[in-house]
Amino acid sequence: MKKKVAILGSTGSIGQSLLKILYKNKSDYEVKLLSAQKNYKLLFRQANIFKVKNLIITDKKYYNIAKSKKNKSINIYNNFEKIEKIFPKKIDYVMSSIVGIDGLRPTIKIIKYTKTIAIANKESIICAWNLIKDKLAKYNTKFIPVDSEHYSIWHALNNNxxxxxxxxxxxxxxxxxxxxxxxxxxxxxxxxxxxxxxxxxxxxxxxxxxxxxxxxxxxxxxxxxxxxxxxxxxxxxxxxxxxxxxxxxxxxxxxxxxxHDTTMDIPIANTLDRNKKNIYLFKNNSFNLxxxxxxxxxxxxxxxxxxxxxxxxxILPEHNSLFETVLVSANDKLVDLYLNKKIKYIEISNILFDLINSKEMKKFKKMYPKKISDIYNVHNIVQLKINSIFS
Incomplete structure (x- = not known):
């Protein structure tokens, strides 16, 4: 029986790498869901190759464009609220690789519907690991980290x-x-x-x-x-x-x-099925130290x-706090400003230090993330604060 797979963020580098691995093992896996923010054209190509019937496009503009162009056999959703309709029962594996804080809500939402979740979205882990851990325990879902460093540690600690x-x-x-x-x-x-x-x-x-x-x-x-x-x-x-x-x-x-060799294919393939002998990576005979x-x-x-x-x-607190969300959100915004040529490279670190050392932001070291909305509220506060600096 084919293993049922979903990929959140399938048009990104992690998602595309996973799909290449799945393509060489198509007889063993069935892709049930793919998602993207804007890149509906690539998403459609992926859906065509893997015969995927369920797509999620979170950007409203591109969702509407995709809806007007879609094949009648494909269901397109604008968010993850209908996930129970897509997965009436648990699937085998989910790769969560949506970039940024936008990946938090989908990651937590989908835990209920999968036996195993591989998380490449570091922002979710940094900001909400306590919430994720509770969901994993509640729904008896297995977790595997995807980053090469964290997968390596997890592997060395005997897969736990x-x-x-x-x-x-x-x-x-x-x-x-x-x-x-x-x-x-x-x-x-x-x-x-x-x-x-x-x-x-x-x-x-x-x-x-x-x-x-x-x-x-x-x-x-x-x-x-x-x-x-x-x-x-x-x-x-x-x-x-x-x-x-x-x-x-x-x-x-x-x-x-x-x-291991400098390729994310290795941790990605191993999170998919580390015991499978004929998986894509292990077909390559050129394995030498x-x-x-x-x-x-x-x-x-x-x-x-x-x-x-x-x-x-x-300066980070040892306990879980909303200060980690301050750090993630501020950095995301500043890097975006740099990529759009609004600030100089060195200003990323200078402004970041000024912000996280401010009294306004340091107070979040004493606040604990009790629910997802706490994290998104702090994220919005930080984004607005940086916007006010450049307005």
């Missing part, structure tokens, strides 16, 4: 999130395109250079986050929440080759080093003068 034997976790960062550029020259670098990651093929927003290590700050917050450790148990190491993804130092003095990389490992501490955003980790 029990970290009681962990002394220290090290996440690696390539250092991005600015690793060997003097900080004084950051503002001189063109946007095309900033978003061209040396190792990974990613969207523009996450590429900017990677260039100043904000993405790694987010990954540390994710790891802290997912594996129930303290911030002082997690560190970042610069590793330009991106071959090692995580290092775990256990309390019994053993060390696990998790490495990269001895050149292993024999020339370069691992070093982060230069905080060059990448000051990593200092944010020193």
């Amino acid at each position: 999130i029990d970290s009681q034997n962990v002394k220290k976790i090290y996440l690696t960062a390539s250092g991005g395109p600015l690793l060997n550029i003097p900080k004084k020259n950051f503002n001189k670098m063109k946007l095309n250079y900033i978003v061209k990651h040396p190792n990974w093929s990613m969207g523009k927003k996450i590429s900017v986050d990677s260039s100043n290590l904000m993405n790694k700050v987010f990954e540390v917050i994710e790891a802290k929440k997912l594996f129930n450790v303290n911030y002082d148990q997690i560190d970042i190491l610069i590793h330009p080759d991106s071959y090692i993804h995580a290092i775990i130092y256990f309390k019994n003095k053993m060390i696990s080093i998790i490495a 990269n001895l050149k990389k292993l024999n020339n490992l370069t691992l070093k501490k982060v230069n905080q003068k060059k990448f000051p955003l990593t200092k944010i980790l020193e």
Whole structure:
């Protein structure tokens, strides 16, 4: 029997990578739902290839355009409110890869309708892990992290999130395109250079986050929440080759080093079915250790003068709070302003520090996210605050 699959954010890089894997295993999987924000043309092509009958397009304008052009055999929805109509009973697997805070509500909504959920939407985990965890327990849904670093840790911890034997976790960062550029020259670098990651093929927003290590700050917050450790148990190491993804130092003095080739196909395919022998990745016979990389490992501490955003980790509360939403929302808005050439590159970090250190935002460190609306309310407050700065 075919496994039933849904992909939230199927037109993004994670979604497209998963669909390529599914395409080479079409006899084993049936895609029940695809979603996108605006890119209805690509969504239609994907639906045609996989014979998908249910699509969600969340942008009202593009939803209306798609409705006027759709095939009669396809159901198109504008939001996730009709999800119970699409899934009368639990499906096997959902990939949640919608980018940004917009992915939070769909992620939490769909947990009820799937046996397994793989979450690539880091904003959901950072802002609402306590809410997600409650839903997972309530509906007996299995969770798997998708980021290469977090999947590596999860894999090393024997496919669970029990970290009681962990002394220290090290996440690696390539250092991005600015690793060997003097900080004084950051503002001189063109946007095309900033978003061209040396190792990974990613969207523009996450590429900017990677260039100043904000993405790694987010990954540390994710790891802290997912594996129930303290911030002082997690560190970042610069590793330009991106071959090692995580290092775990256990309390019994053993060390696990998790490495794999620089492709998201590996964690994505393994979240889909890590025990399947004929899955796309394992059809490739060219599996050899990269001895050149292993024999020339370069691992070093982060230069905080060059990448000051990593200092944010020193001011974060150990408990779940709405301050994490402040951080995510402010960064999202500032990166968007940079991508639209409204602010300079260095202003992303400068304005971000000013904002999160303000009395108005620091108060959220003492506030706990009890429901989804709490998170969206803070998100709106932060967005309005930044808009007022530039109005």
